[in-house]
Amino acid sequence: MKRVTITLACTLALLVSNGCDRQPDNALVQYKGGVLTSEDLRAHYEGLKRKSQFRSKPELLTPEFVFDHALNMEMIIAKGLAEGLHHDPRVRAILHEQMSDLFLKIMEEKLITPVDRNSITEEEMLTFYEQHKDQYQEKSRYTLSAFSVDPNKATEAANAIQKGQLDFATAAASYALDKEERKNGGKTGTRPLRRFQPAWQPVVEQLELGVVSGPIQLDGKAWIMRLEGKTPPHQYSFEEKRPYIRNDVLYARYRDQWQSVYDGLKKQFNVRIDQKLLDDFYQQAKSPEQQVHPPIQSEETKKTAQVNQGGTP
Numbered sequence: 001m002k003r004v005t006i007t008l009a010c011t012l013a014l015l016v017s018n019g020c021d022r023q024p025d026n027a028l029v030q031y032k033g034g035v036l037t038s039e040d041l042r043a044h045y046e047g048l049k050r051k052s053q054f055r056s057k058p059e060l061l062t063p064e065f066v067f068d069h070a071l072n073m074e075m076i077i078a079k080g081l082a083e084g085l086h087h088d089p090r091v092r093a094i095l096h097e098q099m100s101d102l103f104l105k106i107m108e109e110k111l112i113t114p115v116d117r118n119s120i121t122e123e124e125m126l127t128f129y130e131q132h133k134d135q136y137q138e139k140s141r142y143t144l145s146a147f148s149v150d151p152n153k154a155t156e157a158a159n160a161i162q163k164g165q166l167d168f169a170t171a172a173a174s175y176a177l178d179k180e181e182r183k184n185g186g187k188t189g190t191r192p193l194r195r196f197q198p199a200w201q202p203v204v205e206q207l208e209l210g211v212v213s214g215p216i217q218l219d220g221k222a223w224i225m226r227l228e229g230k231t232p233p234h235q236y237s238f239e240e241k242r243p244y245i246r247n248d249v250l251y252a253r254y255r256d257q258w259q260s261v262y263d264g265l266k267k268q269f270n271v272r273i274d275q276k277l278l279d280d281f282y283q284q285a286k287s288p289e290q291q292v293h294p295p296i297q298s299e300e301t302k303k304t305a306q307v308n309q310g311g312t313p
Contacts, residue, residue, distance in 0.1 A: 029071060033078050036070060044070040112257040117250050125245045128252065129238045135248070136236045139192040142204055143229035145169075147176035147186035151222040154215030158224050161212045168212070168226055177221070190229070 029036040045066045048054055054061045085091050129136065145168050149157050157175040160166040166174065169185025176182040193201050199218055207213055207227040214224035238245070 028067075029074075031074070031078065033081060034074060036074060041066055041070055044073075111261050112254065115250055115253045115257075117246065120246055120249050120253075125242070125249055126238060128249045129241070129245050132248070133235065136241045136244075138234035138236070139194070140233050141190050141192050141231045142196075142227065143190040144188045144204060144207075144225060145172070145186040145228055146188055146223050146225040147172040147181040148178055148221040148223055149175045149215065150177060151215060154222045154224065158212055158214045161224070161226075171224070175224075186224075 026037050026039070027035040028038060028041070045061070045063075048061055048066060048069065049058075080086065086095075153175055157166075157171050161168055161171050169187075172184075172186035173182045176186065193205055196204055197219075203216060203218065203225075204227070207225060209227050209230060212224065212226045215222035216225060217223075
């Protein structure tokens, strides 16, 4: 499907035309599926005035041009409706996004109450800080070495490192499937957990410092990994983050209001969810990076790891 750009006026015209049964006294034009009134033309005129080509040359925006433009637009919409384009989910997604944005701007003052930033008390800020301490924390940074490997050689590579026959970089140079991994010895750098791909995060978080792990199935590949280092997290004090906390409380108030609004709207319009179909969508829509797979280890690898950690094979 080619990229489609639809104005808000067009969005409204489409939704109003769809199934429209109004027959006002001031209908200048009537056609199969809708009408054009003098109010429609005036609204269309106001929209056209904001376009750059008419701001510089307002003389081009004559009443005749406005009428022709509005009617031609309606005819394109009528043709699209006749062909059922409004049932295309991709078209509906564009229309509904623009429609909701417009309606939100119109109804915002009715839906939520403005929050005065200066009304936020010191006590409220302190309570928020205590409840969201992790938000004001420098997270641990992980230094990871990892390389992808042929599944048939994964256990061999892991055992060679665990038994001291090869250091990690040499093993990567010998076994890694990726050229860059062979070149840099499997070094991936140092970064916080959130900077890893989603599927990697729980795996990296559970790695034991200095212990070779693998083969681990991720991104459709087998990986050998070792956590080289991990910095401790740093907790910032309330005073250090005071300027940010007030803003965070402000945003939280607005988030709470909007959540209440959406909950109320779902109740008002009797929202019913087919949980099975929704779960199916969640599963099918996940990207490969979001798939989380547990480590796959051979019995030999498990026994070797236990010995290296002082356990009983």
